[in-house]
Amino acid sequence: MLSYSLKRLTQLFVTVLGVVTLVFFTMRLIPGDPISAMAGDNLSGAALDQMRSQMGLNEPLLIQYLTYLGHLAVLDFGHTVTTKLPIVGLILGALPVTISIAVGTIFLTVLISIPLGTLAAYMAHKGNRMLDNTITGVAMVLDLMPPFWTSLVCLLIFSLTLGWFPASGAVSLEDSATLLRRIALPVLVLSMAQVATLARITRTSVLEVLNEDYVRTARSMGWSELRVLFRHALKNAALPVVTVIGLSFGNLLNGTVIVEFIFTLPGIGNLLVGGMNSRDYQMVQTLIVFYAMIFVGINFATDLIYRVFDPRVQF
Amino acid sequence: MAHISIPLPARRSIQFDFLGLNGALRLLSNRRVQLALMILVPILLLTLLRPFLPIPGPLETNLRAMTKPPSFVHLFGTDRMGRDLLSRTLAGVQISMFVGFAVALLSLTVGLVMGTLAGFFGGLIDRVMMTVTDIFLAFPSLLLAIGLVSVMGTGMLPVVLAISLSDVPRFIRLQRSLVLSLRSRAYIDAARTVKASQLWLMRKHIIPNTLAPLLVAASIAAANAILVEAGLSFLGLGIMPPAPSLGNLIRDGQTYLEQAWWISTLPGAVILLIAISLHFLSDGIRQALDPRSRK
Numbered sequence: 378m379l380s381y382s383l384k385r386l387t388q389l390f391v392t393v394l395g396v397v398t399l400v401f402f403t404m405r406l407i408p409g410d411p412i413s414a415m416a417g418d419n420l421s422g423a424a425l426d427q428m429r430s431q432m433g434l435n436e437p438l439l440i441q442y443l444t445y446l447g448h449l450a451v452l453d454f455g456h457t458v459t460t461k462l463p464i465v466g467l468i469l470g471a472l473p474v475t476i477s478i479a480v481g482t483i484f485l486t487v488l489i490s491i492p493l494g495t496l497a498a499y500m501a502h503k504g505n506r507m508l509d510n511t512i513t514g515v516a517m518v519l520d521l522m523p524p525f526w527t528s529l530v531c532l533l534i535f536s537l538t539l540g541w542f543p544a545s546g547a548v549s550l551e552d553s554a555t556l557l558r559r560i561a562l563p564v565l566v567l568s569m570a571q572v573a574t575l576a577r578i579t580r581t582s583v584l585e586v587l588n589e590d591y592v593r594t595a596r597s598m599g600w601s602e603l604r605v606l607f608r609h610a611l612k613n614a615a616l617p618v619v620t621v622i623g624l625s626f627g628n629l630l631n632g633t634v635i636v637e638f639i640f641t642l643p644g645i646g647n648l649l650v651g652g653m654n655s656r657d658y659q660m661v662q663t664l665i666v667f668y669a670m671i672f673v674g675i676n677f678a679t680d681l682i683y684r685v686f687d688p689r690v691q692f
Numbered sequence: 693m694a695h696i697s698i699p700l701p702a703r704r705s706i707q708f709d710f711l712g713l714n715g716a717l718r719l720l721s722n723r724r725v726q727l728a729l730m731i732l733v734p735i736l737l738l739t740l741l742r743p744f745l746p747i748p749g750p751l752e753t754n755l756r757a758m759t760k761p762p763s764f765v766h767l768f769g770t771d772r773m774g775r776d777l778l779s780r781t782l783a784g785v786q787i788s789m790f791v792g793f794a795v796a797l798l799s800l801t802v803g804l805v806m807g808t809l810a811g812f813f814g815g816l817i818d819r820v821m822m823t824v825t826d827i828f829l830a831f832p833s834l835l836l837a838i839g840l841v842s843v844m845g846t847g848m849l850p851v852v853l854a855i856s857l858s859d860v861p862r863f864i865r866l867q868r869s870l871v872l873s874l875r876s877r878a879y880i881d882a883a884r885t886v887k888a889s890q891l892w893l894m895r896k897h898i899i900p901n902t903l904a905p906l907l908v909a910a911s912i913a914a915a916n917a918i919l920v921e922a923g924l925s926f927l928g929l930g931i932m933p934p935a936p937s938l939g940n941l942i943r944d945g946q947t948y949l950e951q952a953w954w955i956s957t958l959p960g961a962v963i964l965l966i967a968i969s970l971h972f973l974s975d976g977i978r979q980a981l982d983p984r985s986r987k
Contacts, residue, residue: 394858395827402844419818523919525926526942526960529949533957598860631923632833638927639946649835650927651843665839669830 382681386443387676395668404662405438420451454663457652462662468645472551473595473634475644478633481564483622486571491571491618497610501580511576520573524632527566528639537564545641563636570632571625578621582614589613616687622681626673718980723778723974725958735962739785750783750936759952769954771944781959784938787931788918788966795917796910798856803863806908810864810893812870818868833858837920841929851930855917866909870902886906892908904981906975915970922963938963 436444454464454570497512536544540560550556586592587610596604634646641647645664652660714816719725736743754774768777810821828836837854844850847902857881858914874880875898918938924930933940937957945955 383986391823392826392830395823396830399827400839400880404840406843426868429858456842511813515973518964518968521915521919523922523967525923526956526963528948528958532752533949533953568718590952627832630832633840634834635927649838650761650929658842661839661842665831665835668832672832673830688761 378684381684383578385677385680386498389673392673393670396673397446397449397666399480400669401442401664402660403446404658414532449462449666455659457657457660467648468664468667471643471645471648474548474556475633475637475646477556477628478560478563478567478636478642478644479629481560482567482571482632485517485564485568486575487622489568490576491579491611494576495583495606497576497580498583498587498610499606501584509580513580516573519569522569524566524570524635525639526565527569528636529564531566532639548643551679552600553600555692559640559642563633563640565644566636567629567632571629574628575618575621582617583610585608586613618688620679620683623682626675630668630672635649708919711777711879718900719977722976722980724972724979728926728969728976730971731965732973735966736789739789742779742782742786745779747779750780751752751775751934752779752817759948759955761952762954765767768958769795770967771941771952771955772948777941777955777958780936780941782936782938785962786960787848787935787937788963791848791855791921792867792914792918792966792970794852795855795859798852799859799913800910800911801865801908802856802860803867804899804902806860807864807867808871808899808902810896811868812875812890812894816935821868823866828858828861833916834920834923837924838927841924844966848933851921851924854921854924858920859913859917863906863913867902867906870905871898871970874901898915904977907921908978911970911974911977915967915974918963918970919967 412626454466454468457465457467491513493516497509500506500512501509532544535541542558548556549560584608592605592609595609596602600608633644636642636647637646640649645667649661649664649668651657652664720729743784752775754770756774757766757770758774759772760770762765766776766778770776771780772824773852806821810818831839833855836858839850840854840857841850844853880893880897883893886969888897918955921930921937922939922942926936926943927939928943930939932938933944941959943956945959948955
């Protein structure tokens with residue numbers, strides 16, 4: 378187990394290093410350099426030169442790259458080009474909003490899709506194709522709805538027509554009631570997209586387990602259907618479900634960028650779009666690396682969980 | 693298509709029959725393919741025939757018909773500049789379809805070539821390729837596209853390239869695994885014993901047998917590309933206005949959601965219809981080509 382974790386960790390390190398390298402050199406491919414892109418026509422040659430040397434852009438590329446790696450290693454992400462604020466501070470300030478959305482979404486998704494998927498599997502097992510087909514069909518449509526469109530439709534129905542949730546307004550982490558009301562719709566929208574995948578996987582894995590001998594044995598011992606379903610079938614179908622939650626985390630991150638933009642929530646997705654619009658490449662570069670690290674880290678954790686909890690997986 | 697899972701001696705007629713008349717008939721008799729075509733064909737026809745339809749052009753403004761709800765004159769209503777939204781939506785579908793098709797074709801081609809090389813030769817090529825795909829797969833797809841667009845700029849070509857770059861690693865992986873499973877089949881050994889060259893093996897025995905699963909993946913990639921392009925344009929990072937990409941239309945309507953619900957919702961519903969039909973299409977292709985699901 379330990380040696381496996383170490384091997385995976387090395388692999389993880391190589392991937393992260395690759396990500397950082399790729400992002401660094403890709404960003405250097407931008408025509409001109411960050412300074413002239415940012416300054417536009419407002420600054421003269423001498424002022425530009427001064428800023429360049431301040432930011433170390435006159436150094437050879439390799440030195441710049443090594444300096445960048447050195448800074449990353451001590452979690453120094455530099456400053457935003459436009460406002461000169463430390464990027465770490467901005468990210469840390471915005472992160473709780475994004476995390477609340479992500480955690481809320483995973484919670485709601487699990488709450489909806491596991492009973493739904495189990496029900497679909499049970500119905501399929503009993504030969505009731507109609508309900509099974511309906512659930513699977515609805516899940517597919519939900520899966521394909523573009524999140525920005527779903528957001529607008531939900532805004533239209535729940536905020537503008539019914540007035541249940543505020544469409545905009547300040548978000549403060551101390552005021553959890555307001556925060557909850559503000560992130561309720563984004564969480565609902567993202568869950569709709571996630572439910573489909575998770576319900577489908579739950580259905581498949583429960584259906585598979587329901588055909589196993591030990592489930593038949595449990596039935597023949599006279600236990601109630603519910604007990605068989607939850608104690609035996611669902612418990613053993615849990616692993617693929619955990620894996621899929623981890624794997625669909627990338628989709629979830631994509632979604633948070635969109636909903637933060639639409640619902641004007643001050644999370645890291647909004648920082649990214651803001652950075653793009655103000656051509657703040659330092660910010661964009663840092664955030665893309667940051668997102669990739671979260672994603673890779675989650676996948677790593679999922680993989681380890683899978684191996685810890687499945688005794689059949691050999692090392 | 694028995695050859696996908698059961699190794700048969702390679703004969704051209706068998707390998708390509710899913711592209712020939714027999715295969716086409718079998719595809720067309722699949723319920724899901726029929727359903728997909730029932731949605732896709734009318735949309736495509738309307739899109740292609742748009743210039744000949746009795747509706748205003750997508751960029752034509754009409755100050756006497758600003759933000760009008762859907763009616764018989766303007767089936768999808770008009771936007772704040774009096775532009776006909778049906779016309780704009782159809783023009784947007786044209787852009788979406790182009791992006792979807794271009795991304796699917798590009799990532800399929802690159803994935804096919806690189807995946808075949810990695811799977812067939814293994815060794816160093818394979819290891820390098822896997823490390824590189826690992827790095828690209830470490831980015832959530834929309835975020836990779838955002839990053840790439842920030843480097844390449846906005847517009848049609850950068851958007852197509854940015855979306856393809858996040859799809860290519862997936863196609864390389866798929867093709868590699870298909871090639872690996874085919875490489876050790878008995879009929880490949882048989883071909884080797886009669887001194888078939890590497891190129892011949894790849895061209896005649898391996899690649900044709902991987903095309904079907906690749907096509908299934910390509911139609912999903914097309915649907916996905918349409919959704920990502922719309923997302924990028926919606927964020928203002930994709931295809932720039934006044935070009936009526938579907939994402940732009942939805943973005944336009946966001947500000948007027950309360951006064952004019954139709955501006956955003958109707959184009960979005962069209963995206964959803966296209967995505968659903970492409971998924972039906974891929975499901976249908978898989979069913980029709982999978983010998984185990986034949987009834």
